[in-house]
Amino acid sequence: MKFQSTAGYVATDDLTMAVNAAVTLERPLLVKGEPGTGKTELARQVASALGLPIIEWHVKSTTKAQQGLYEYDAVSRLRDSQLGDARVNDVKNYIRKGKLWQAFEAPGKVVLLIDEIDKADIEFPNDLLQELDRMEFHVYETGETIRATNRPIVIITSNNEKELPDAFLRRCFFHYIRFPDMETMRAIVGVHFPGLKEALLTEALTQFFELREMPGLKKKPSTSEVLDWLKLLLAEDLAPEDLRREGKAVLPKLHGALLKNEQDVHLFERLAFMARGQR
Known part of the structure; x- marks a missing residue:
C-alpha cells in the first residue's frame, strides 16, 4: 500500500515519502504549509490512490475534541422522558457518534482527515493524545470501550496559526509542504x-x-x-x-x-x- 502522485495531484518525492513513512509507522501524518498548498486535498488523494474511503473532520474555533469521539444529547433525553417516549430507556439513542468513532468502527481501513487542527483551542490536540495513540476511547454513558477495528490512516493539517503541544508532536510524523518551485x-x-x-x-x-x-x-x-x-x-x-x-x-x-x-x-x-x- 504505497502512495504516489495521482492524475489529479502532483506530489513531490519528499511528500510521498512522508505519507508512506506515516503509514508504515502507523502514526498520524501532521502536514503544515501555507494556506492553499494542497494539504487538505492531499488526504483526499491519498484515499483515492489507496482505494480507501475518507472521513473528514473540519475543525473550527469552537470545535471540542470530545465532538470527534461522541456527543451525549441529555436535553433530548430529558424532553423525551417528559413526553413518555420509550426511547429514553436506552441511552444509546442519545449518543451521536463523532468522526473518530466512525473511523474506528469502519468495516475496513479508512483515511481520517483532521483538517486545520490549529484553529481549535490549544487544549484540543492534547485532548486527543490517548485516543490517537491507543486507537480507543471509553463511552462513560454506556460503559463501553470503542476500539479501532482497523487502524485508520490519520492525516492532520495545520496552517501554523498557533504552536502545537510537544507531546502531540512527538506522536506524529511531520512534513512541511514547501511552496512549489x-x-x-x-x-x-x-x-x-x-x-x-x-x-x-x-x-x-x-x-x-x-x-x-x-x-x-x-x-x-x-x-x-x-x-x-x-x-x-x-x-x-x-x-x-x-x-x-x-x-x-x-x-x-x-x-x-x-x-x-x-x-x-x-x-x-x-x-x-x-x-x-x-x-
Whole structure:
C-alpha cells in the first residue's frame, strides 16, 4: 500500500515519502504549509490512490475534541422522558457518534482527515493524545470501550496559526509542504490545464512568482489562487502580450484572483506612483 502522485495531484518525492513513512509507522501524518498548498486535498488523494474511503473532520474555533469521539444529547433525553417516549430507556439513542468513532468502527481501513487542527483551542490536540495513540476511547454513558477495528490512516493539517503541544508532536510524523518551485508549479498547472500554451504559461508564472517575491506583501498568493487566475485568463482568452506589464510594480491583469486584501493592492499602487515619478 504505497502512495504516489495521482492524475489529479502532483506530489513531490519528499511528500510521498512522508505519507508512506506515516503509514508504515502507523502514526498520524501532521502536514503544515501555507494556506492553499494542497494539504487538505492531499488526504483526499491519498484515499483515492489507496482505494480507501475518507472521513473528514473540519475543525473550527469552537470545535471540542470530545465532538470527534461522541456527543451525549441529555436535553433530548430529558424532553423525551417528559413526553413518555420509550426511547429514553436506552441511552444509546442519545449518543451521536463523532468522526473518530466512525473511523474506528469502519468495516475496513479508512483515511481520517483532521483538517486545520490549529484553529481549535490549544487544549484540543492534547485532548486527543490517548485516543490517537491507543486507537480507543471509553463511552462513560454506556460503559463501553470503542476500539479501532482497523487502524485508520490519520492525516492532520495545520496552517501554523498557533504552536502545537510537544507531546502531540512527538506522536506524529511531520512534513512541511514547501511552496512549489517553478518546475513543480508547471507540473501542477499541467494537471489542471493540460492544453495551456507554453508562452502564456511562462508569462503567467513569471508574473506570479514576481508577485510572491514582492517585499512587503501581506498575503502571498498560493497555488490555489494561481490556478483560479489561470482559469480567468483562459476564460478571457488573453494572450501572453496582453499580460505584459511596463514594470514589476504594475498590477497584473485580473489581480483580484491573486491579491486578497487592500493593503497589498495599495502597495502596488504606491510603487507604480513612485515609478512614474522617477521617469
